[in-house]
Amino acid sequence: MDHLYLVCSVILMYISVVFGTELTFELPDSEKQCFFEKIEKGVQSTLEFQVITGGQYDVDMELTAPNGQSLYKDVKKQYDSFTWTPDQSGIYKFCFSNEFSTFSHKVVYFDFQVGEEKPLFEQENKQATAMTMIESAGEEIHKSLNEVDDAQTHFRLREATGRVFAEELHSRVNYWSIGETVVVLLIGLGQVFILRSFFTEKKTSGVPIHS
Numbered sequence: 390m391d392h393l394y395l396v397c398s399v400i401l402m403y404i405s406v407v408f409g410t411e412l413t414f415e416l417p418d419s420e421k422q423c424f425f426e427k428i429e430k431g432v433q434s435t436l437e438f439q440v441i442t443g444g445q446y447d448v449d450m451e452l453t454a455p456n457g458q459s460l461y462k463d464v465k466k467q468y469d470s471f472t473w474t475p476d477q478s479g480i481y482k483f484c485f486s487n488e489f490s491t492f493s494h495k496v497v498y499f500d501f502q503v504g505e506e507k508p509l510f511e512q513e514n515k516q517a518t519a520m521t522m523i524e525s526a527g528e529e530i531h532k533s534l535n536e537v538d539d540a541q542t543h544f545r546l547r548e549a550t551g552r553v554f555a556e557e558l559h560s561r562v563n564y565w566s567i568g569e570t571v572v573v574l575l576i577g578l579g580q581v582f583i584l585r586s587f588f589t590e591k592k593t594s595g596v597p598i599h600s
Contacts, residue, residue, distance in 0.1 A: 411542075413441070416448065416487045416495040423484040428503055430478040435502045436461075438485070439468035439546055442553040444493030449486040455479025465489070498546055 416422055428434055440446040445465070452461040452471065455478075461471045475481070487495050 410501040411499075413496065413498045416443075416485055416497050418490045418492050418494055419488055421484055421486040421488055423482055424499075424501075426481050426483075426501060426503065428475050428478065428481050430475055432504045433472065433474045434481075434504070435470065435472040436483060436499065437468075437470040437501075438466075438497060438499035440466075441496045441498055441546060441549050443487075443495035444490055446495075446550070448495055448497060449489065450483065451486075452481065452483045454481060500542070 410424075410426070412424075414422065426434075436452060438448075438450060440448055446467045447465040449464045450461070450466060450469070451459060451463075454460055454475070460473055460481075461483075463469065483499075483501075485497055485499075487493070
């Protein structure tokens with residue numbers, strides 16, 4: 390029975406997560422995309438973003454309060470994280486801009502977290518019982534799962550960035566190798582023609598003289 394309770398607790402705690410949005414989207418060149426989130430006053434929020442692929446791996450980002458005040462603004466940023474506590478309720482807008490680029494297509498990831506996660510179990514009238522120990526174990530498992538999830542997300546982003554960089558490097562090496570091969574062939578053909586010219590009899594022109 391205790392094991393069943395522990396399993397159910399882990400399932401419930403994995404479902405009851407903090408409200409937030411996690412998204413990877415494409416940002417074409419010379420374009421700007423904005424997202425909106427309703428946040429209550431005093432609810433701590435965190436916005437984290439990272440450019441995965443494209444150009445110099447940078448975008449402009451701006452976070453605006455409902456009254457139009459700019460809470461965060463930076464240009465040509467590859468990644469960053471911003472945490473704040475709103476002093477007013479309303480719709481908050483955060484925009485990613487690639488308007489400074491005329492040909493580089495970007496892929497951007499962001500994680501927007503609103504509020505703090507509620508405890509899995511009520512802390513009132515708790516006693517040092519076997520059930521309380523199971524609840525504590527469930528909380529520890531839940532915390533570890535969250536840490537694993539965050540680590541996997543960051544590793545996926547690093548893997549995607551590294552994979553794109555490796556593919557671009559591979560393409561450049563291939564083009565460079567093809568160019569070197571063409572140059573070597575041209576030099577070889579040139580040397581062949583030059584050597585042939587050394588051993589080719591030159592034809593003389595003129596009128597023969599008879600005695």
